[in-house]
Amino acid sequence: MSKGTKRVPVSxxxxxxxxxxxxxxxxxxxxxxxxxxxxxxxxxxxDSHGISRLGIYCKRVELGLVARSTEVTVVRACGIxxxxxxxxxxxxxxxxxxxxxxxxxxxxxxxxVGGGKESTHCGTLAYYTSRAVREGLIGFAATNAPSTMPAxxxxxxxxxxxPLSYAVPTGNPERPxxxxxxxxxxxxxxxxxxxxxxxxxxxxxxLDKNGYPTTDxxxxxxxxxxxxxxxxxxxLALLVEILSGVITGAAIGPQMGHLYGDFAKPQGTGHFFAxxxxxxxxxxxxxxxxxxxxxxxxxxxxxxxxxxxVLLPGDPERQTKAExxxxxxxxxxxxxxxxxxxxxxxxxxxxxxxxxxx
Amino acid sequence: MSKGTKRVPVSxxxxxxxxxxxxxxxxxxxxxxxxxxxxxxxxxxxDSHGISRLGIYCKRVELGLVARSTEVTVVRACGIxxxxxxxxxxxxxxxxxxxxxxxxxxxxxxxxVGGGKESTHCGTLAYYTSRAVREGLIGFAATNAPSTMPAxxxxxxxxxxxPLSYAVPTGNPERPxxxxxxxxxxxxxxxxxxxxxxxxxxxxxxLDKNGYPTTDxxxxxxxxxxxxxxxxxxxLALLVEILSGVITGAAIGPQMGHLYGDFAKPQGTGHFFAxxxxxxxxxxxxxxxxxxxxxxxxxxxxxxxxxxxVLLPGDPERQTKAExxxxxxxxxxxxxxxxxxxxxxxxxxxxxxxxxxx
Numbered sequence: 001m002s003k004g005t006k007r008v009p010v011s012x013x014x015x016x017x018x019x020x021x022x023x024x025x026x027x028x029x030x031x032x033x034x035x036x037x038x039x040x041x042x043x044x045x046x047d048s049h050g051i052s053r054l055g056i057y058c059k060r061v062e063l064g065l066v067a068r069s070t071e072v073t074v075v076r077a078c079g080i081x082x083x084x085x086x087x088x089x090x091x092x093x094x095x096x097x098x099x100x101x102x103x104x105x106x107x108x109x110x111x112x113v114g115g116g117k118e119s120t121h122c123g124t125l126a127y128y129t130s131r132a133v134r135e136g137l138i139g140f141a142a143t144n145a146p147s148t149m150p151a152x153x154x155x156x157x158x159x160x161x162x163p164l165s166y167a168v169p170t171g172n173p174e175r176p177x178x179x180x181x182x183x184x185x186x187x188x189x190x191x192x193x194x195x196x197x198x199x200x201x202x203x204x205x206x207l208d209k210n211g212y213p214t215t216d217x218x219x220x221x222x223x224x225x226x227x228x229x230x231x232x233x234x235x236l237a238l239l240v241e242i243l244s245g246v247i248t249g250a251a252i253g254p255q256m257g258h259l260y261g262d263f264a265k266p267q268g269t270g271h272f273f274a275x276x277x278x279x280x281x282x283x284x285x286x287x288x289x290x291x292x293x294x295x296x297x298x299x300x301x302x303x304x305x306x307x308x309x310v311l312l313p314g315d316p317e318r319q320t321k322a323e324x325x326x327x328x329x330x331x332x333x334x335x336x337x338x339x340x341x342x343x344x345x346x347x348x349x350x351x352x353x354x355x356x357x358x
Numbered sequence: 359m360s361k362g363t364k365r366v367p368v369s370x371x372x373x374x375x376x377x378x379x380x381x382x383x384x385x386x387x388x389x390x391x392x393x394x395x396x397x398x399x400x401x402x403x404x405d406s407h408g409i410s411r412l413g414i415y416c417k418r419v420e421l422g423l424v425a426r427s428t429e430v431t432v433v434r435a436c437g438i439x440x441x442x443x444x445x446x447x448x449x450x451x452x453x454x455x456x457x458x459x460x461x462x463x464x465x466x467x468x469x470x471v472g473g474g475k476e477s478t479h480c481g482t483l484a485y486y487t488s489r490a491v492r493e494g495l496i497g498f499a500a501t502n503a504p505s506t507m508p509a510x511x512x513x514x515x516x517x518x519x520x521p522l523s524y525a526v527p528t529g530n531p532e533r534p535x536x537x538x539x540x541x542x543x544x545x546x547x548x549x550x551x552x553x554x555x556x557x558x559x560x561x562x563x564x565l566d567k568n569g570y571p572t573t574d575x576x577x578x579x580x581x582x583x584x585x586x587x588x589x590x591x592x593x594l595a596l597l598v599e600i601l602s603g604v605i606t607g608a609a610i611g612p613q614m615g616h617l618y619g620d621f622a623k624p625q626g627t628g629h630f631f632a633x634x635x636x637x638x639x640x641x642x643x644x645x646x647x648x649x650x651x652x653x654x655x656x657x658x659x660x661x662x663x664x665x666x667x668v669l670l671p672g673d674p675e676r677q678t679k680a681e682x683x684x685x686x687x688x689x690x691x692x693x694x695x696x697x698x699x700x701x702x703x704x705x706x707x708x709x710x711x712x713x714x715x716x
Contacts, residue, residue: 076639080438080468083639110438111469115639138600154659154668166597177600179593211662228587235537235671238656239524242496242535246648248639253655281434281441281473281606290604297611298596301512304569310512313593 006336007328008358014039016343016353017054023346024058027069030090037092037123042329045320046180048189049124052335055342056260057090057121065257065266066090066120072097075117080105083115083248088266091122095141099128099273103135106275115248116271121145121259125165126180126317132275133167133176140274141165142240144250146258146267149184149225152234155211157224158253161188162240167314169278171292178314183237184225195221204230243272364694365686366716372397374701374711375412381704382416385427388448395450395481400687403678404538406547407482410554410693413700414618415448415479423615423624424448424478430455433475438463441473441606446624449480453499457486457631461493464633473606474629479503479617483523484538484675490633491525491534498632499523500598502608504616504625507542507583510592513569515582516611519546520598525672527636529650536672541595542583550618553579555692601630 014035021031034057042050060066070089074082082101086094098114105112122128125141132139145160165180185205194201194217206220207213214220227233245252250270257267278287301310324330331339336358340350350358372393379389392415400408418424428447432440440459444452456472463470480486483499490497503518523538540546543563552559552575561571564578572578585591603610608628615625636645659668682688689697694716698708708716 078468078638081638109467110436111471113469113634113638150662151656151659151668151670153661153665154656155662156659158656158659168600177596179597181590181593185587207662211660228590229539229543231671232539232586235539238535238671239537241652242526242649246652247636247645249644249648252648252652276471278605280436280439280471286607287605290607290610291600294599294604294610298509298512298516301509301514301516303511304508304513307511310509312509313589313596 005330005332006358008331008336008354009328010039010043010325012354013051013329016339016348016350017051019348019353020054020339020343020346021058021061023348025061025068026066026090030070030093033096034090034092034123037095037127039329040127041124043321043324044124044126044317045324046124046126046317048187051329051331051339053121053123055338058342058346060120060259060263063263065263070094074101077101080109080111081113081115083117085117086119088118088120088268091120091269091271092127094119095122095128095143095271095273096131098271099131099139099141099275102273102275103132103137106132106137106277107135110280111274111276114273115244116273117248117250117268118266119250119269119271120267121269122271124180125163126167126178128273129165129167129180130176130178133169133178135275136169136278137275138169138278139165139167140272140276142244142272144241144245144252144256144270146256146262147254148188149227149237150207150211150234151238152227152231155207155224159183159227159234159237159241160256161225162237162244164236164240168291170295171288175295175318176314177295177312178317180313181228183227183233183240185228185233186225188225191217191220191225240272244270248272363688363690364716366689366694366712367686368397368401368683370712371409371687374697374706374708375409377706377711378412378697378701378704379416379419381706383419383426384424384448388428388451391454392448392450392481395485397687398485399482401679401682402482402484402675403682404482404484404545404547404675406545406551409687409689409697410551411479411481413696416700416704418478418617418621421621423621428452432459435459438467438469439471439473441475443475444477446476446478446626449478449627449629450485452477453480453486453501453629453631454489456629457489457497457499457633460631460633461490461495464490464495464635465493468638469632469634472631473602474631475606475608475626476624477608477627477629478625479627480629482538483521484525484536486631487523487525487538488534488536491527491536493633494527494636495633496527496636497523497525498630498634500602500630502599502603502610502614502628503546504614504620505612506546507585507595508592509596510585510589517541517585517592517595517599518614519583520595520602521545522594522598526649528653529646533653533676534672535653535670536675538671539586541585541591541598543586543591544583546583549575549578549583555690598630602628606630
């Protein structure tokens with residue numbers, strides 16, 4: 001039951017969120033990165049991974065489950081690869097460090113990989129693959145997540161929604177391809193909403209708690225997420241688990257602490273980042289001409305009924321970002337109320353940051 | 359309407375198929391690799407990519423669209439990467455060469471990539487990623503394919519079913535993880551087979567040529583494949599197209615020649631292979647203990663209703679292979695009739711190879 005939304009200007013929201021996270025204990029430099037990651041999600045329209053996460057981030061810092069200052073230690077570095085430990089610091093800070101190591105190695109060797117362990121929730125992966133693109137490289141990212149999804153054929157969760165992302169530069173630096181998906185059929189948030197408003201859900205989204213397919217929102221909420229495409233999504237989630245969890249030394253499967261439900265231990269999240277030069281096989285000029293040809297051909301395809309245009313991954317998010325930079329980020333009154341309460345809790349007065357009437 | 363199936367012993371079928379492909383013009387060494395790739399698919403239960411492809415392979419060789427002798431040229435090799443041209447030879451021969459280059463480079467640098475262009479249909483990708491696993495490496499493979507699937511939101515095909523595969527070694531060399539998926543809801547081969555044996559297909563696999571959902575195998579064969587999970591599968595197909603087509607210099611999207619429908623030009627297929635050491639971040643012992651722990655935990659999960667056991671990718675295929683090595687490959691009478699006719703066409707007498715009564 002939404003009480004409506006309001007537009008909040010980005011820079012004011014950024015200052016306020018940084019002030020709150022700093023007041024909760026995070027050092028200023030880390031708060032800057034974490035808030036940038038959250039607002040990047042909001043700007044791109046991925047509100048489920050945006051500023052509404054600030055409360056749980058603050059809580060985990062306050063409880064000592066996320067380090068106030070993130071010390072990223074390089075555990076191993078040799079040739080094309082580097083592994084870092086986040087020492088249970090902020091996931092976004094760990095992610096940026098590991099991706100930047102992969103980028104540096106890719107510039108030297110053609111490909112570079114960066115692993116992260118002893119990390120925490122790192123927000124949307126597009127944030128990291130976009131860093132590779134800004135350096136003219138193809139970026140890949142994967143992270144494991146708290147267990148909510150069964151391996152295919154099981155009636156008990158094992159994997160998280162284990163997202164993966166890639167981004168590819170094009171001839172136009174303003175229009176890279178940026179793709180980011182969870183390996184579940186849908187985001188957990190859609191099932192939470194269906195349960196809340198007592199709506200049914202399509203087949204293939206979830207199992208009930210006994211492992212039977214369900215279209216009931218509440219039964220799905222109490223049950224298990226399903227991987228996209230059945231065994232296909234499960235196989236992709238397994239790949240993400242292996243790359244980000246198994247080979248890095250991070251927590252795997254149910255070992256990982258739940259962001260919202262487990263306050264007894266740090267999460268122990270693992271990440272995998274890779275960057276690759278675009279001219280491994282062809283010259284940079286050839287690559288650029290070919291990728292631009294591909295993009296132009298796809299965008300020119302005749303749309304199917306119900307679609308106004310054929311877009312590439314990153315196109316809709318870019319349109320949303322331009323609009324939200326102009327008009328502010330639309331936040332539901334529930335999220336605004338929560339942000340204000342959060343400020344009060346940590347002694348930050350919303351009136352010092354956000355426009356009146358928010 | 360199937361006329362039933364018969365079991366055909368593997369070694370006899372192999373000899374017969376090699377004889378037929380050789381009679382069609384392929385040199386013996388290449389025929390050995392191509393038939394091994396096809397029979398590997400049958401043995402693993404992926405009959406859509408098995409020996410039923412022999413006819414079209416023969417036809418394309420006979421027409422001069424696939425080189426009788428595959429000359430694989432290394433176009434570029436530097437550090438971690440090598441690009442080969444298949445000079446329009448047999449895809450399986452090109453694939454083996456490019457994957458083996460990736461493997462050699464991975465052994466030297468930790469990661470290696472091998473691209474292939476001017477290639478042709480290369481069969482199942484698990485065949486190549488399994489090669490990396492046999493060398494103790496993680497393998498990745500992707501290939502583009504003739505345009506049959508729309509980019510998300512379009513009503514005209516652009517991508518092929520653009521499959522991707524990975525394989526990961528475990529502590530037990532007999533039980534690696536081997537995953538292979540088309541980015542379409544199902545593999546094109548399943549629709550080809552359904553059209554061939556006049557079977558209906560489930561909803562959600564394909565659209566007819568006018569863009570309407572269909573359950574008719576032949577209409578689907580003439581229509582469009584649907585990407586798995588909508589925009590998610592489409593985004594994965596795009597990644598495959600970029601890695602195997604754009605950066606390699608291969609044909610992209612509708613440029614590629616159709617295996618069954620385009621006899622005016624070679625296919626121009628592109629492939630991407632990568633191999634990666636398992637001990638980039640942790641010691642080999644740690645990796646092995648962790649991957650075996652993961653596998654054991656997943657296989658021990660309680661099965662959901664309708665599943666007898668929780669299996670990892672590669673498990674069902676391994677069971678099928680053991681059974682078929684013992685009892686022979688089950689072929690439909692339609693496929694057997696076609697194989698016999700094929701032999702007649704090229705002057706190979708089936709009685710010289712296969713048991714009586716086939």
